[in-house]
Amino acid sequence: MATIETTTTRRTAPAFLQAAVAVQTLAIFFQAGTAGLLLSTSYGETLHGVGARVMYGASMLYVLAAVLAWRPGGGSPRPVLYASGFLVLASVQVVLGIAHVPSVHVPLGVLMFGLSVLDLARRRRA
Template structure:
């Protein structure tokens, strides 16, 4: 990074990355409950997917702001864009019932989202105000 980005951008990115991660975790829990027989949770899984996807697009906006005009690193925007691509594929696999692809991709999305959220909290320790 070339300079310390404004705190409001850092906090926006942290909040959105953390909310997105929570949505991804909820997706896994809802999927697990659905496959054990509670078929009503498939609707919740679908609706939570929409909310989680919107949170990711907002995370992408915050990551772009971190880069320009925030003068931060460019890679969080690229990583967020990569997650958008993966989640878009995830939605397609889920809608087509390609569960052999949907389940492992969901696990990968969870791992990548967790790493990204942790990074937002560790990278800017001195940008708290």
């Protein structure tokens, strides 16, 4: 019985990890769009704030998926490091956004999107 559960976990953990990275990438991309709305519309701030919460939640989901792929799934611990790094970047991003420091907030968002796309591409290739 334990063998069946382990085999199932080993197959689903990478798929869950890839889905978590995809959700994170989409959330960061959404943030780029709402950043433009933030500058040009009255409802942009609301959308960007909601998107920030979704992006942060997606980063936490990525950490969870990475841990599940590593521990019970028997995978590499490397995705846990990547996911933890993204969560740190997301935390810094939230603090910079609240503090209204766009000179660092915007480039960090671009960096996060690029890193997330690279990670997603690496996951799809693997």
